[in-house]
Amino acid sequence: MEQDIIFYTNPYSRGGIVHWMLEELGMPYQIEYLEYGKSMKAPEYLAINPMGKVPAIKHGEVVMTEAAAICAYLADAFPEAHLAPALSERGDYYRWLFFVAGPLEASFGLRTCGIEMTPEQQMQLGCGRPEQVLDVLADAVRGRQYIAGERFSAADVYVGSHIGWGMQFGTIDKRPEFVTYWQGLEQRPAHRRSMEQIEAAMARFPFPGT
Incomplete structure (x- = not known):
């Protein structure tokens, strides 16, 4: 293509x-x-x-x-x-890519809006409490260089971005599992290149709301 x-x-x-x-x-x-x-x-x-x-x-x-x-x-x-495992090896790849896109994004979005879910609301929404989400995610990256197998994949781009930004802005605790996982990703040449371009663009565009 x-x-x-x-x-x-x-x-x-x-x-x-x-x-x-x-x-x-x-x-x-x-x-x-x-x-x-x-x-x-x-x-x-x-x-x-x-x-x-x-x-x-x-x-x-x-x-x-x-x-x-x-x-x-x-x-x-x-x-x-x-950047994607073989079709027969995509269980963890899809699971964690969409776990972060779903439960993590939803639960932390609610917290950012000042909403603490009751047990009944947790059942209705299905995203879980932020603490529970982070416990599950910490278990997923513990002792692993990559989230979906032995190779870096698109799932690491997505999951790693959320963990890295979350720790930077204080929405995700700097748990040892997250720190170790993110340290293995943030110095990738492609990530550094993208950050250099983003920082250059920030100089051209005002921060939203300013």
Whole structure:
């Protein structure tokens, strides 16, 4: 699949996950930076993502939104990058990629909004308490270099990004399991390249709300 990749993002967004993933691919891509409340809500971009949010990509005629889905799609679209396990070995890959996209994102989003779930609400929502989510995730990375087997994968991009950002901003405890896992990922050349580009873009775009 040799079509151009167009990457829609903002430097203060979850687009950083996809940015890292694109650098791991080693394929050319075009970046379109969008501003919150302006170009992100313009009709041209709403035709790409009606939710008016980033990240999103366009790969030929394929449009993808949602960071976890984009990572999984790119890993399959470019198998030569070896960023997804063989189909018969994808149990942990899918499990932890979508565990973080689902229960972790939901439970921490509720907490950020000041909502502490009652036991009844936990049953209704199914995402669990943040402490429970972190206990499960800590068990998953304990003693492992990679989350889904013996090789680095797109799941490490997604899970690692959340753990790294969470520890940086204080939403995730710096448990030894998380620190060790993240230290094995953050110095990857592709991650460093994406961070350099993000930091350069931050100098061009104001922080949202300022």
